[in-house]
Amino acid sequence: MGGPALVISDATVGYGKGNGSVAVISSINASLNGGELVALIGRNGAGKSTLLRTLAAYQLPLSGKIELSGENVKEMAPCDIARNISVVLTEVPQPVLNVRELVSLGRMPYTNLLGRLSARDNDIVSGAMEEMGILHLAGRKVSALSDGERQKCMIAKALAQETPVIMLDEPTAYLDYPSKVHLMSMLGSLAHKKGKAVLVSTHDIELALRLADRIWLVDNGSMHCGTVAELSSLGILHSFIDSDTMHYNAKENRIEII
Numbered sequence: 001m002g003g004p005a006l007v008i009s010d011a012t013v014g015y016g017k018g019n020g021s022v023a024v025i026s027s028i029n030a031s032l033n034g035g036e037l038v039a040l041i042g043r044n045g046a047g048k049s050t051l052l053r054t055l056a057a058y059q060l061p062l063s064g065k066i067e068l069s070g071e072n073v074k075e076m077a078p079c080d081i082a083r084n085i086s087v088v089l090t091e092v093p094q095p096v097l098n099v100r101e102l103v104s105l106g107r108m109p110y111t112n113l114l115g116r117l118s119a120r121d122n123d124i125v126s127g128a129m130e131e132m133g134i135l136h137l138a139g140r141k142v143s144a145l146s147d148g149e150r151q152k153c154m155i156a157k158a159l160a161q162e163t164p165v166i167m168l169d170e171p172t173a174y175l176d177y178p179s180k181v182h183l184m185s186m187l188g189s190l191a192h193k194k195g196k197a198v199l200v201s202t203h204d205i206e207l208a209l210r211l212a213d214r215i216w217l218v219d220n221g222s223m224h225c226g227t228v229a230e231l232s233s234l235g236i237l238h239s240f241i242d243s244d245t246m247h248y249n250a251k252e253n254r255i256e257i258i
Contacts, residue, residue: 002034005164005197006055006085011064013047013054021062024050025218028064030225032199034164037184037191039208040201042218048201051218052169055199056087069164082109086158088151088168095143099153102142103129106160128159132186147174151183155190166190167199172207180204184211205241206255228253 008030014023024047032038042048053059055066057073066073068084076084086106097105106128107121117125129135132152142150151171158166168187172180184200184207191198191213199216202208208215209228217224217231217240224236231237232250241248247256 002195002197004031005034005069006032007065007067008055009065009067011054011061011066013051014062015050015059023062024221025223026221028223030216030223032165032197034195034197035191036213037188037198037200037211038214038216039212040199040216040218041203041205041208044203046218047221048218049169051223052087052167052199052201056085056167057081079109082161082163084163085165085167086161086163088154088158088166088171090170090173095141097142098139099129099134099142099145100125100138102153103156103160106157106162109161124162125160128156131159132156148179148183151175155187159190164195165197165199167201169201170203171200172202172204180207181211184208188212209237209253209255 008028011028012023012026013028014021014025040048040051054061057076060074068076068081073081104117104121104125107117107125108115111117111121126135129138132155134149134152134156137145137149137153142153145153155168155171172183175183184204187198187200188211190196200208200212214225214227215231217236219240224231226234228237237248237250241255245258247258249256
């Protein structure tokens with residue numbers, strides 16, 4: 001595992017409301033390290049998307065500090081942020097583009113003012129598509145792809161961006177179960193083999209517990225960080241999962257329907 005690529009220090013995230021602001025998650029202290037897959041889990045409305053938007057510098061934290069590669073995000077130019085962090089969202093990407101054109105957008109932080117790709121840029125784009133197994137789809141329109149193929153294209157775009165940090169917001173949302181497992185396993189492999197710091201927001205809690213290296217669990221305005229074993233020993237997973245209909249089986253690390 002590499003050193004910290006992203007560090008959150010005593011941060012509070014939220015959103016503006018009228019002349020004030022509303023805190024969603026408070027007192028966050030966490031790090032995202034190279035070579036690890038971290039799953040961000042929590043109930044709907046818990047603040048996962050707000051946290052991702054803040055970490056990606058789409059909005060500022062209400063307080064505290066977020067650092068990318070040791071530099072305060074508040075003091076970084078947009079192009080420098082784009083060279084440090086890439087974001088894969090759930091929105092359907094530009095349907096008029098073909099796959100190569102879409103993946104090529106990942107080179108924007110490095111191209112000249114005209115946006116022209118160099119030979120090296122094109123090689124990086126081809127390598128990213130080959131890494132994700134979509135090189136054969138290069139000329140196909142994004143609108144003609146399956147949900148799984150589209151997600152692979154978006155991850156290839158993130159790879160082409162060559163950032164140490166990759167964040168994904170619900171990448172498994174529209175996939176069937178085998179595709180969910182395949183994608184999460186692929187992201188873990190990407191983190192471990194390429195040394196990327198990968199943060200995945202997901203509602204597929206059991207997959208996250210089985211495949212992620214660490215968990216960031218957002219609940220009741222706080223974020224708990226640790227391995228599954230650590231969060232289980234503290235009773236945090238039981239508190240989050242257990243209900244009249246579900247139970248967390250810590251011994252087998254799975255969720256049981258009552």
